[in-house]
Amino acid sequence: MRTSFFFSEAVGSLRRNWVMTMAAILTVFISMSILGVALVTDRNLNQGTTSLKNRILIQVFISDNATPEQVAALQQKINSTPQIKKSVYISKDQALERFRQTLGVNSAIILKELPNNPLPASYEIYVKDSNQVDAVAQQFVGNPAVDDNVPGSGKHDSVVYAKKTVRRMLGIINLVEKGMWVAMGIFGVAAILLISTTVRLSIFARRREIEIMRLVGATNWFIRWPFILEGFITGLVGSVLAGLGIYAFNWTIFKWIKSTTLSYWAVKIYPPWFQSGSWPLGLLPSLALLGAVLGALGGGFALRRYLKV
Amino acid sequence: MIVFENVSKIYEPDVVGLQDFTWHVPKGEFVFLVGPSGSGKTTLIKLVLKELEPTEGRILVAGRNLSTLRRSKVPFLRRNIGCVFQDFKLLPNKTVWENVAYALEVVGENRRSIRRKVPEIVNLVGLADKANSLPHEISGGEQQRVSVARAFVNHPPLLLADEPTGNIDPETSIGLMQLLMRINRTGTTVVVATHDRDMVNRMKRRVIQLEGGRMVRDEHRGSYDESPAEVTGAD
Structure with a gap:
């Protein structure tokens, strides 16, 4: 496998089409941020309710x-x-x-x-x-x-x-949690669609290049690999940025809650993530991996219609 | 090298691209395809590349039967066919050197032999000093030489040129044709589709004339129009 050739092809074209690259990274960033915020909020609320439930x-x-x-x-x-x-x-x-x-x-x-x-x-x-x-x-x-x-x-x-207020609070949180799941589903689908549309656009802009590659006798995989790598890199960068954004978002919310008079109880419901166990160590890499894999899949699939011999 | 047996290509709904075309090009030959636009020259070239499928008939290229050739094997067929087009079809973001090297990367040549073969062929087409230029930085004639270099760097047994001089001036065209002749002398079969009357007349090679998808003339050492000898004979 000509890994170094494919890699330099991918990086080269990312640099040449830097406007498109920025657009794609931004798309991944936004979609993954929304998805990530939904995940984090759900997770934190979940923990909050668990601690509330333990108090009953x-x-x-x-x-x-x-x-x-x-x-x-x-x-x-x-x-x-x-x-x-x-x-x-x-x-x-x-x-x-x-x-x-x-x-x-x-x-x-x-x-x-x-x-x-x-x-x-x-x-x-x-x-x-x-x-x-x-x-x-x-x-x-x-x-x-x-x-x-x-x-x-x-x-x-x-x-x-169990006082009535606590139980009512639990009911509300339960509802919010269910809403979050729906939101996460919607945003997940939106992320996939946005990413694949962006990749398809960038491939459309280069369809002539693909045609030439085919005429020179490049196999489909030979053409595909640089695009897959491109998608992978774009997805990775976008979702790592999103991860940092989510961290900042979460930290800000936590700070704000802490500054209010409700701080004692509220912080129990919405803890800063590093206090809430091991999951953030799992979330950031999995978010980055998800972004990268989505990008790679988008790159590979969007090519299909241009690779019919 | 190329065998067409009763090949027809009808485009939807009923436009004739090629009709009942039988043709044989032996190894090492130099053939001109002449005829007005729409006479079927480009259809013919696309059929050889298996970019199009014939509606009827059998095509053999370099010993392969194209109708039974699997799709996944098409890239390997094309590696045996160098292609030169009217619009050059160079990769716009790659330098002259990289464009030529791409054809070698595709077939999996190693770094060392790429470094050896590319300068060789770039020198042959006379572009050694432009190797690091991008296609839009050089003239049309030079771009066409790059595309010839790319087509020939693998030393394919067959080279197809579709209107190679269509976008370049007459003097540059002569140089390009001489380049194609040199390639032909190495044993490569060359097929050139062209409108270029002067070129064909000067070269005195096999000429195949097409009209409305049919072969109307197949003449060895021919000219663009009917040969003067025949014209004289008719007098």
């Missing part, structure tokens, strides 16, 4: 009057409920310690006035599927070990779980 926990407060047998029976019931992922026992002392931390510097003054520890012990229960929160929580309402008389609370407030 059921708190079951144990009555101070409950007998050890009743508490043991409750523990038994929690362990045997299949929908429960895990549960954590919070003793009265631990509850008080948490309360003290929440109050901060003033805690000593307030807590000194208390005759005894008013906080109940509790179980914090995490369910496997956030949609089952209701069903699971209802199982503990009216349990003999459960305190129905928490000070200042109404009926059943001893079993506290």
Whole structure:
């Protein structure tokens, strides 16, 4: 294979037709940016919802009057409920310690006035599927070990779980996520069409050259390789640029969210990508590869109609 | 080298390109195809290159039967046929040197033999000092010599020229024809389609005259018009 010849042919023609090259790179850049932003946003929202979902926990407060047998029976019931992922026992002392931390510097003054520890012990229960929160929580309402008389609370407030707002938020995010998938599909198709149109244009501009190559006795693959390489290079450059653009975009959004008053919760929903695990290391190269492969395919396929002998 | 047996080419819907054409060109011959525009000269050349398929008849080129030749083998047929066109058909973005070298790259010659063969042929056509020029920087006559150089650099057994002097002035044409003669003397079969009356008369070679897709004359050592001897004989 005459790799160096094909490569120099491809680079040479990219340089000669630099306007077309710029147009093609820009096309790839724009399509891949849109696709990439959709991917990143989807990914981040997904992570956000996962962390929100993890927060949907059921708190079951144990009555101070409950007998050890009743508490043991409750523990038994929690362990045997299949929908429960895990549960954590919070003793009265631990509850008080948490309360003290929440109050901060003033805690000593307030807590000194208390005759005894008013906080109940509790179980914090995490369910496997956030949609089952209701069903699971209802199982503990009216349990003999459960305190129905928490000070200042109404009926059943001893079993506290998933607030309506959180659930509504999850619903919205779910919808956004579905929309993102649709958008990604549309933009993916748009990217393919745009890239192949650009490649076809550049080939149309050079159809005379292709005709001459055929007359000189070049085989189809001999003509095709430089075009495939051209597409590959164009796609690679365009999508690497897009990757950098996406990085900048994501970083800007993250910064902006951080600067708002909502920062604590919002950042959980929309984290900067380097904090969200290993995926960005996978995304950039795969985006670049996708662009390059699309370009190469575009180059190869768009030639077909000019290679009929 | 070329055999046509009762070949017809009818273009859609019913334009006659070539009709019942039987022809034989032995190896090493120099043949002129003459006749007005639309008489079938270009159709003939395209049929030899398998750019067109005949409607009827059988064509053999360099021992290959073109009707049974697979599409994927067509490039290999063309490597045995050098081509020179009226409009030169040079790659506009490549220098003289690169245009000639391209024909060698196509057949897979290695770097070393390309470096040896290209200057040789560029010298032969007298363009050594223009080797690094682009086609638009040199004259029409020079461009045509480049295309001859490209056609001949592989030393193909057959060279086809379609109106090679059509776009260049008469004096330059003589030089070009002499170049084609020299190529012919190396044993290459040369077929030249032309309008150029003076050229044909000067060369005294086999002349085939076409009209409306039919061969109306096949004369060895002929001239563009009917030969003076015959004209005298008719008197």
